[in-house]
Amino acid sequence: MRIAICDDDALELEKIKNIVHEFIHSKQDEYEITLETFTNGPELLNFINHNPPLDLIVLDIIMPVMNGIDVASEIRKMNDDCKIIFLTSSPEFAVNSYKVNAFCYLLKPFQKQELLTLLDRALISVQDEQSKSVVIKGKEGMFRIQLHIIEYVESLNHTLNFHLRGGETNLCYAKMEEFREYLITDGRFIQCHQSFIVNMSRIVQITSKYFVLQDKTLIPISRTVYPQVKQAYINYFFHRGQNS
Secondary structure (H helix, E strand, O other): OEEEEEOOOHHHHHHHHHHHHHHHHHHOOOOOOEEEEEOOHHHHHHHHHOOOOOOEEEEEOOOOOOOHHHHHHHHHHHOOOOEEEEEEOOHHHHHHHHHOOOOEEEEOOOOHHHHHHHHHHHHHHHHHHHHOEEEEEEOOEEEEEEHHHEEEEEEEOOEEEEEEOOOOEEEEOOOOHHHHHHHHHHOOEEEEEOOEEEEHHHEEEEOOOEEEEOOOOEEEOOHHHHHHHHHHHHHHHHHHHHOO
């Protein structure tokens, strides 16, 4: 698990870092956890842009240059799987924090145990999401795909194209029916069209005809199922916020 902290206040950064180090020490026999620290948003974004994805970011909201909400919006363009724990002294940003799929919102000053509990929850969530996978049959045999990297599945000419994060695609000789139930019961996926199942965590916008993904890909929504699909996406969005 890869964790980062971003806070412009040196004393707060040190306090948070000490708590995270305590958390890492308590898990060292079970997990490999690394930690990076940053004092401003642009520095954090530059790191994310040139390194493997982070799993969790503890992010202050009230910072100069770029506030935490703006930083999180940029992060979401690159990585929607990353858990974000917002820290701030003001409750006014609570609604906006969930617009960028925050894992949680913690008001300063906070108790050490509050943050330790959230770190533990985030670790469990990351492990759970990354452990789920699907096995498909392609040209070169059977192979496994982790569900959290699937953007959407497209049915075309009796084959399925698994479109993955980063632009990679994997072709599978199968029908949509063979995977529909498993993907939908995961909770992250919804069938919005006869030929498309989409990962809702990758969606940034819904229109009357399309889901818009982070990379601007348009996923069609069938007119006949639009009301149900729209409500399912709203339920998913708010369920994430309530569980954070």
